[in-house]
Amino acid sequence: MCLAFVCAQVINLNYEDAKRCGAESRAKGDLEEAFRCYTHCIEVSRTDNESDRLAAAYRNRAIVALDMGRYQYVVDDCTEALNLQPGHPTSLYRRALGRRKLGDLMGAVIDLEEAHKLMPNSVNIKTALETSRRVLQSNSQHDVRAPKCLYTAYFRFQ
Numbered sequence: 001m002c003l004a005f006v007c008a009q010v011i012n013l014n015y016e017d018a019k020r021c022g023a024e025s026r027a028k029g030d031l032e033e034a035f036r037c038y039t040h041c042i043e044v045s046r047t048d049n050e051s052d053r054l055a056a057a058y059r060n061r062a063i064v065a066l067d068m069g070r071y072q073y074v075v076d077d078c079t080e081a082l083n084l085q086p087g088h089p090t091s092l093y094r095r096a097l098g099r100r101k102l103g104d105l106m107g108a109v110i111d112l113e114e115a116h117k118l119m120p121n122s123v124n125i126k127t128a129l130e131t132s133r134r135v136l137q138s139n140s141q142h143d144v145r146a147p148k149c150l151y152t153a154y155f156r157f158q
Helices: 003-008 015-028 031-048 051-068 071-084 089-101 105-118 123-142 148-156
Strands: none
Touching: 015 031, 015 051, 031 051, 051 071, 051 089, 071 089, 089 105, 089 123, 105 123
8 A cells, every 4th residue: 555645534634745646656557556545636636626646546547447447437537537638638538449349430530530630759648549430430330230421521621
């Protein structure tokens, strides 16, 4: 357990210490502890009314949630971050990863398209976009229940 978080039980831990605790815990593979630390960052940022820090804390907790397989948390946290900082490419990218894991391929592609416009040189975003498009197109050809008009309209304008 991160010493900084233990101290948070006794004193009021500040944002930077909680953020450091989250990063250290994630690096050590203690994802539950990292998740708790970033949750503390969110709480501190809400209290301090720091929207940039709050958005960053949501993004940080989202990447830990992704590592943990908590994909709905990823989507929800990145959506919160995007409400605070619309169009943030990292938030879009991470939300797309969560959406893809939840089976929302169309949502993932839409987020990745936007992220790619903002960061066209990102190999991670480009690779995720190409993969998601390929899977989406493949699913539209094999799933008789899929609304083909949506897939056709989407790919026609690409």
